Amino acid sequence: MYLPNITRRLFGLFVTPFIIQNIGTAAASVQATFRTFDGSGSPVTIGRTIDVGRSKPIDPELSNDFNLGAPGLTDNKQYRPSR
Numbered sequence: 001m002y003l004p005n006i007t008r009r010l011f012g013l014f015v016t017p018f019i020i021q022n023i024g025t026a027a028a029s030v031q032a033t034f035r036t037f038d039g040s041g042s043p044v045t046i047g048r049t050i051d052v053g054r055s056k057p058i059d060p061e062l063s064n065d066f067n068l069g070a071p072g073l074t075d076n077k078q079y080r081p082s083r
Contacts (some may be wrong), residue, residue, distance in 0.1 A: 001015070002081070003018060003081060004080060004081075005059060005078055005079075005080065006018075006073075006075055006078070006079040006080070006081075007069070007077070007078050008060035008061070008063065008073040008074060008076075008079070009060075009061070009075040009076060009077070010076055011076065012075075012076070012078070013019050014034050015059070015060050015061045016060060017057055017058065017059035017060065017061065018054060018057065018058055019056070019057045019058075020032075020048060020056055020057075020058070021050070021054070021055035022040060022050040022052055022053065022054055022055065023049065023053070024052065025052060026052060026065060026074065027049060027050065027051050027052060028049070028050045029047065029048075029050075030047065030048050030049075030050065031045055031046065031047045031048075031057060032045070032046045032047075032081065033045040033046075033081065034046075034070075034073065034079035034080065034081060035077055035079065035080055035081075036074075036077050036078065036080075037077075037078040037079070037080060041065055043073070044070070044071075044072035044073055044079075046058050046070050046071075046072075054077060056068075058070050060073045
């Protein structure tokens with residue numbers, strides 16, 4: 001998966017939620033690690049365990065929700081995946 005620009009309330013408006021789907025034959029444990037475009041702050045890693053045939057979101061708008069959101073992402077920031 002490649003998501004070059006993830007935002008959390010950028011200019012108070014723009015949020016980039018996304019959904020990860022498991023189309024494999026076993027449960028999947030996935031991690032998404034984000035760094036700010038400007039390099040400030042520490043990387044933020046969000047993990048999900050996804051059952052076969054299911055999906056789970058990562059929604060920056062729900063920053064305090066460990067099951068759906070992205071705790072640690074900051075308002076008015078743009079993030080890129082770590083490489």
